Amino acid sequence: xxxxxxxxxxxxxxxxxxxxxxxxxxxxxxxxxxxxxxxxxxxxxxxxxxxxxxxxxxxxxxxxxxxxxxxxxxxxxxxxxxxxxxxxxxxxxxxxxxxxxxxxxxxxxxxxxxxxxxxxxxx
Amino acid sequence: xxxxxxxxxxxxxxxxxxxxxxxxxxxxxxxxxxxxxxxxxxxxxxxxxxxxxxxxxxxxxxxxxxxxxxxxxxxxxxxxxxxxxxxxxxxxxxxxxxxxxxxxxxxxxxxxxxxxxxxxxxx
DNA sequence: TTAAGTGCAAACGGTTTGCATGGAT
DNA sequence: ATCCATGCAAACCGTTTGCACTTAA
Numbered sequence: 094x095x096x097x098x099x100x101x102x103x104x105x106x107x108x109x110x111x112x113x114x115x116x117x118x119x120x121x122x123x124x125x126x127x128x129x130x131x132x133x134x135x136x137x138x139x140x141x142x143x144x145x146x147x148x149x150x151x152x153x154x155x156x157x158x159x160x161x162x163x164x165x166x167x168x169x170x171x172x173x174x175x176x177x178x179x180x181x182x183x184x185x186x187x188x189x190x191x192x193x194x195x196x197x198x199x200x201x202x203x204x205x206x207x208x209x210x211x212x213x214x215x216x
Numbered sequence: 217x218x219x220x221x222x223x224x225x226x227x228x229x230x231x232x233x234x235x236x237x238x239x240x241x242x243x244x245x246x247x248x249x250x251x252x253x254x255x256x257x258x259x260x261x262x263x264x265x266x267x268x269x270x271x272x273x274x275x276x277x278x279x280x281x282x283x284x285x286x287x288x289x290x291x292x293x294x295x296x297x298x299x300x301x302x303x304x305x306x307x308x309x310x311x312x313x314x315x316x317x318x319x320x321x322x323x324x325x326x327x328x329x330x331x332x333x334x335x336x337x338x339x
Numbered sequence: 340t341t342a343a344g345t346g347c348a349a350a351c352g353g354t355t356t357g358c359a360t361g362g363a364t
Numbered sequence: 365a366t367c368c369a370t371g372c373a374a375a376c377c378g379t380t381t382g383c384a385c386t387t388a389a
Contacts, residue, residue, distance in 0.1 A: 149272070149326075190290065203272075205326065207313075221344090235378090236379085253345080
């Protein structure tokens with residue numbers, strides 16, 4: 094664990110759901126010399142170690158967070174709003190997909206896309 | 217409908233699940249002068265018209281296809297393999313998310329992520 | 340004669356690479 | 365003496381923008 098790696102890990106935990114760019118800016122507040130390349134490399138490393146994870150919200154950069162929380166993300170593709178819900182909502186689907194296709198669903202890696210309540214009303 | 221637009225639409229239908237780059241190369245086989253900028257602009261237009269749609273498979277460029285088929289995509293994040301299954305698999309989840317969060321799920325816009333049967337076995 | 344569609348080049352956001360330096364073991 | 369982590373610059377992929385040119389209403 095180098096100082097840079099600790100700083101990146103701390104930033105991921107403090108920000109939650111931040112992009113690599115945001116994480117880098119946070120780290121640079123205390124240590125401006127840290128390069129974004131190191132942030133990318135460290136995020137990959139921490140993810141291999143299983144202490145952080147990333148989620149894709151459709152477009153744009155992935156979001157990194159510390160592992161323990163297992164949320165399902167619902168991303169509105171109109172207003173970009175993200176709702177986090179209990180990953181247990183997917184239990185039924187998980188079981189079905191495993192039974193029918195042998196597919197092991199990872200609820201955290203990709204957000205589900207759709208319209209949030211507010212945007213759905215204005216359709 | 218300009219000639220370029222017809223060519224792009226044809227290419228989307230012939231290729232199915234192709235990236236903008238692949239669509240562009242296909243169009244250029246018959247009409248090399250067509251620029252990739254035009255492909256992007258045309259894909260946006262055709263999507264607004266509802267005749268094509270795109271799906272995000274986690275990483276990389278989005279995939280475009282002609283609209284009628286309403287498939288749910290299951291993307292393996294280990295081997296990149298994509299399984300297409302009946303979007304009806306999501307009916308239960310759709311209902312739950314609408315009831316609990318007012319969220320209108322769009323099953324086609326983002327692929328679900330996980331491990332395919334083969335990769336799950338080798339975990 | 341105006342508006343819309345196109346091609347081209349340049350910029351863009353996000354990410355990865357090559358390479359030389361620097362510290363730890 | 366070696367190895368790995370870092371910083372920096374440059375390349376990269378996918379996409380968007382500005383602008384001048386053409387074409388069709």
